[in-house]
Amino acid sequence: MSQRRMFLRPAVLVIEAIGKKLAQRKLHFGHGFADPGQTSGGGMAAPYDGLFERWGPLRTHLLASSLSALNGCRSKTQKHIRSFQLHYFKARGRLFPIDEAEFLALTEAGPDEMIESLVAHLVRANLAEETDPLRRTFELYVFPSKAKDGRDGRLMELIEILSAAGDDSHAEASPTDMDYDAIVSDADLSARYDALRQQAA
Numbered sequence: 001m002s003q004r005r006m007f008l009r010p011a012v013l014v015i016e017a018i019g020k021k022l023a024q025r026k027l028h029f030g031h032g033f034a035d036p037g038q039t040s041g042g043g044m045a046a047p048y049d050g051l052f053e054r055w056g057p058l059r060t061h062l063l064a065s066s067l068s069a070l071n072g073c074r075s076k077t078q079k080h081i082r083s084f085q086l087h088y089f090k091a092r093g094r095l096f097p098i099d100e101a102e103f104l105a106l107t108e109a110g111p112d113e114m115i116e117s118l119v120a121h122l123v124r125a126n127l128a129e130e131t132d133p134l135r136r137t138f139e140l141y142v143f144p145s146k147a148k149d150g151r152d153g154r155l156m157e158l159i160e161i162l163s164a165a166g167d168d169s170h171a172e173a174s175p176t177d178m179d180y181d182a183i184v185s186d187a188d189l190s191a192r193y194d195a196l197r198q199q200a201a
Contacts, residue, residue, distance in 0.1 A: 051157065051158055057083065057087040058091070058127065061080045061083045061084035061181070062080075062122075063134065063137050063155070063158055065081045065103070065107070066107065066114070066115075066134065066137065066138070067141065067159060067162045067163075068162055069107030069108070069114065070111065070138075073162070077107055078104060079181075083181040083183055083184060084096070085099070085100060086184065086186070086189060086190065087181075089189070089193045090183070092125075092126075095193075095200060096125050098121055099201075106118060111138065115134065119131045119135070122134070133151075133155070136151075136155060137159070140152060140156060140159060141159055144156060
């Protein structure tokens with residue numbers, strides 16, 4: 001067995017169950033339903049405040065984008081992907097290995113390809129520490145009864161936030177949107193990021 005397959009093996013254990021869970025919930029990728037949001041006055045909207053402070057922006061947006069995709073909320077997925085990309089660029093001074101369109105394509109490909117590909121890209125981006133929380137989130141999404149410690153409790157909190165919420169069907173986040181992150185309003189950062197993406201294309 002290759003090192004990559006050994007690294008990804010834990011994720012394979014929940015792939016079939018994820019597919020069954022999605023079928024049971026009658027959810028699919030790329031579709032959503034209406035839901036208004038509310039901000040708290042901080043950098044991140046109210047529902048995410050505690051998680052944002054504890055995990056930081058990269059993990060919060062990574063997990064939120066993945067869960068939004070599992071829930072079939074395309075616009076929420078797009079917003080969290082964009083925020084994730086900007087935070088990564090700001091913190092690391094370089095681009096995440098895949099752009100927003102490629103990231104979104106992974107979430108639409110299905111849960112098995114999504115988790116395997118995201119794990120590989122996270123490792124390439126020197127974010128290997130985010131792979132275990134990602135795998136655990138997928139597992140708890142399917143088997144919530146397996147939640148154990150405080151970390152699982154926080155993951156379940158995010159799962160519940162995004163399972164209860166819908167999709168506002170707008171690709172652009174605004175300050176009254178629960179998925180809003182103030183970083184998207186940094187015009188200079190966005191311009192530099194977009195310019196570098198264009199050069200790399």
